[in-house]
Amino acid sequence: MQSLNVVTMDQTYPVWVGDGAINKLKELFQESFQSVTKILVISDENVTNLHKDVLVKVLPEQIDWKWHTVPKGEQAKSFAVFEQCISFALESQLDRKSCILAFGGGATGDLAGYVAASFMRGIPFIQIPTTILAHDSAVGGKVAINHPLGKNMVGHFYQPKAVVYDTRFLRTLPAQEIRSGFAEVIKHALIQDASFLEDLMTNLQDFQAMDEQYLQKCLIRGIEIKANIVAVDEKEHGIRAFLNFGHTYGHALEAKMGYGNITHGEAVMIGMMYALYLSKKYFKLTLDLHKFQNWIESLGYQLNISTSISFEDLFNAMKRDKKTIGQHVRFVLLKQIGEPVLVDMEEKDLLEADAFIRSI
């Protein structure tokens, strides 16, 4: 098992990663959370069915706990489910000394974190991620639910007290979720570490053949990259926006296709191809885009988008992106691999990149 710390303005918290990391939870409650009055576990239906037994075994015996199961995937990140969670917490008599455990993927983590941030104006929570993608979502404190008009439009910056990332849970992930999660690993390499990207493009040819040691190495590197950025700019006044690489077009696709009809990582991968095309146009990025495209397609990423969604639909959604100021849609582009930059875009260039994606 490995560990690292995430340092933010108000607190520093540990991230434990590896086989058996879940056992750290018991220690946490013995050492640091003795005064907790009640635990509320928020978990989705798949994770509850697959892994509830494992978590229950390490919950502290002296603290009363409740379990609330929410729908799987993006359906959990809705106003209705948020309200149900708050009602459940009130009915279960949680108080300001209670603690929420977010047990699941990024959707559960985003929802449960937002519940923790909002309940009685904020109670502690711990992230217990169960997807590859959640190496990103469980770290850094962005918590949110969706609005029909835009992804993560209602939320907070609210850091967990700890992240307990037991990689054994990843063994039950379906192929599509492995692919979705790995898109964010590839994002971390693209924005910060050319040699990591080189390593991935050389050594990762088939997700099914990937061994657990290599996976853990990739997750740790992704978490390090994210944690270093969050340490400098927790609330996205500047460089944190680089973590949004691929998300401007990606989030627009998710909203327009209907949340859950495309996975977050697959939408981000299309968004990254879009941003790489623009990076070549604006900055002559030297990455061989054909080689990159062949690699990601060989890993199973689908880059085609439905003709029923027009550029105008996507452009209107991008105008509501959180990076957009006034009428300027802003994109994270790459001058080189590992050298991101935030750029105000021209509509005609966004249209051109959209045509490129549709021509793939």
Ligand SMILES: NC(=O)c1ccc[n+]([C@@H]2O[C@H](COP(=O)([O-])OP(=O)(O)OC[C@H]3O[C@@H](n4cnc5c(N)ncnc54)[C@H](O)[C@@H]3O)[C@@H](O)[C@H]2O)c1
């Ligand atoms: N807060 C952040 O910084 C941040 C970063 C990246 C992504 N996100 C958000 O995270 C969400 C995507 O996260 P995700 O891909 O983990 O999605 P998810 O939580 O929807 O999980 C994906 C699917 O995998 C299932 N699942 C989870 N763990 C499993 C396991 N161990 N075995 C089998 N099935 C399992 C879930 O039930 C779900 O059906 C999006 O909403 C995205 O916006 C947030």
Ligand SMILES: O=C(O)C(=O)C[C@@H](O)[C@H](O)[C@H](O)COP(=O)(O)O
């Ligand atoms: O942590 C960040 O900052 C990110 O941008 C990470 C993204 O992978 C993640 O999808 C995040 O939720 C997007 O944030 P948003 O502010 O664009 O909603």
Ligand SMILES: [Zn+2]
């Ligand atoms: Zn993301």
